[in-house]
Amino acid sequence: xxxxxxxxxxxxxxxxxxxxxxxxxxxxxxxxxxxxxxxxxxxxxxxxxxxxxxxxxxxxxxxxxxxxxxxxxxxxxxxxxxxxxxx
Numbered sequence: 001x002x003x004x005x006x007x008x009x010x011x012x013x014x015x016x017x018x019x020x021x022x023x024x025x026x027x028x029x030x031x032x033x034x035x036x037x038x039x040x041x042x043x044x045x046x047x048x049x050x051x052x053x054x055x056x057x058x059x060x061x062x063x064x065x066x067x068x069x070x071x072x073x074x075x076x077x078x079x080x081x082x083x084x085x086x087x
Contacts, residue, residue: 003031005039017045 009029016025017040025047026036040047 010039010043013039014043014045017047018050021049022047 009031012029013025013036016028020028022033022036022040026033029036037047
C-alpha cells in the first residue's frame with residue numbers, strides 16, 4: 001500500500017543521499033528501492049554514492065599533478081611508466 005512521504009522522510013532521504021547506497025536508504029525509511037529512487041528523482045537528488053577519496057587523491061587518480069599538468073601513461077618494453085607534462 002502506498003504511504004505518503006512525510007517531511008521527516010524527505011529530510012532523512014536528503015541527508016543520506018550520496019552518502020549511503022540506495023538499498024540502505026530504502027531500508028532506513030521502510031520503503032522500497034524503487035519508491036526511494038522515484039522520490040529522489042522528483043527531488044532532483046543523486047543517489048550515486050560519493051567516493052570517500054580526498055580531493056588530492058582524486059587528482060592523483062585522474063593523473064592531474066599539483067601544477068595542473070596531466071601525466072601520460074607510457075608503456076616501454078612491457079613496463080608502464082608515466083610521462084609528465086602531456087596535455
